[in-house]
Amino acid sequence: MQKHTHAPKESLCLNYTVRAEDVERGGMISSAIKTAIKKFGLAEPVARRVGIIAFEGEMNLIVYSNDGGTIRVCADAKQIEITVKDTGPGIEDIDLALTPGYSTAPSWATDLGFGAGMGLHNMEKNADRFEIESRLDEGTTIKCWVDRRTDDSN
Amino acid sequence: MILTELVDRMGLTPLTESIGSVPEIEAGYVGDLLSHVLASATPNCLWITIQRHENVVAVAQVAGLTGVVFAEGVRPEAKVVERAQNAGIALFSSPDSSFELAGRLHRLLHPERS
Numbered sequence: 393m394q395k396h397t398h399a400p401k402e403s404l405c406l407n408y409t410v411r412a413e414d415v416e417r418g419g420m421i422s423s424a425i426k427t428a429i430k431k432f433g434l435a436e437p438v439a440r441r442v443g444i445i446a447f448e449g450e451m452n453l454i455v456y457s458n459d460g461g462t463i464r465v466c467a468d469a470k471q472i473e474i475t476v477k478d479t480g481p482g483i484e485d486i487d488l489a490l491t492p493g494y495s496t497a498p499s500w501a502t503d504l505g506f507g508a509g510m511g512l513h514n515m516e517k518n519a520d521r522f523e524i525e526s527r528l529d530e531g532t533t534i535k536c537w538v539d540r541r542t543d544d545s546n
Numbered sequence: 547m548i549l550t551e552l553v554d555r556m557g558l559t560p561l562t563e564s565i566g567s568v569p570e571i572e573a574g575y576v577g578d579l580l581s582h583v584l585a586s587a588t589p590n591c592l593w594i595t596i597q598r599h600e601n602v603v604a605v606a607q608v609a610g611l612t613g614v615v616f617a618e619g620v621r622p623e624a625k626v627v628e629r630a631q632n633a634g635i636a637l638f639s640s641p642d643s644s645f646e647l648a649g650r651l652h653r654l655l656h657p658e659r660s
Binding site: 415416418419420422423426436440443444446447448451504505506508509510511513514517 | 600
């Protein structure tokens with residue numbers, strides 16, 4: 393009988409917790425994600441897209457979530473999957489939230505240059521596949537997939 | 547145009563120490579809304595803003611920007627400069643307005659259009 397051996401699949405998974413209203417640390421997680429996936433072997437153009445998705449997800453958790461949330465990034469030979477999850481308040485009208493320029497950000501956030509109403513749009517634009525699921529009072533989960541096909545290092 | 551020449555000709559004050567390499571600046575971007583910067587600023591560009599908090603460094607890093615110019619005499623705190631230094635992002639300050647700085651940068655990068 394022929395024995396099949398499979399080399400272990402090269403993959404990377406990163407998990408982070410983001411606190412609500414922790415503006416001071418805002419962007420630190422997405423910077424760390426970009427650095428880590430570049431070290432994992434992704435070229436700058438792909439790492440840039442993942443970094444932008446992670447940054448917008450991170451800032452959404454900081455500005456809008458009730459109790460913060462989590463960011464999970466998993467990369468393998470084919471793609472990078474980014475999952476941003478919180479437990480509320482949930483989005484009332486997803487189509488409206490995805491419209492560039494629409495924002496419900498509080499003034500403390502807009503004073504700092506956040507809440508331009510471009511966050512979800514930027515996530516969708518930089519992803520090859522984008523899914524958003526939200527229930528009022530239960531929370532929001534956003535999943536983005538970025539293909540490595542444009543990655544020169546492959 | 548290389549960053550050091552641009553800094554000299556624009557009269558910018560460096561806030562970070564030399565970032566080691568001599569990067570080429572290919573474009574500029576002006577704006578204070580961070581998501582717009584992420585959406586529209588191109589890699590290897592110089593970003594002019596009046597925002598001065600730490601998230602500016604994160605935006606520059608994830609978007610692959612080369613440097614940030616704080617207009618109108620805005621100065622970031624030391625911890626912001628330190629974070630930029632560690633991230634390899636060059637920071638500069640200028641007393642001039644974003645409008646004035648953008649005009650100068652555009653003339654230097656695109657003399658044929660001026």
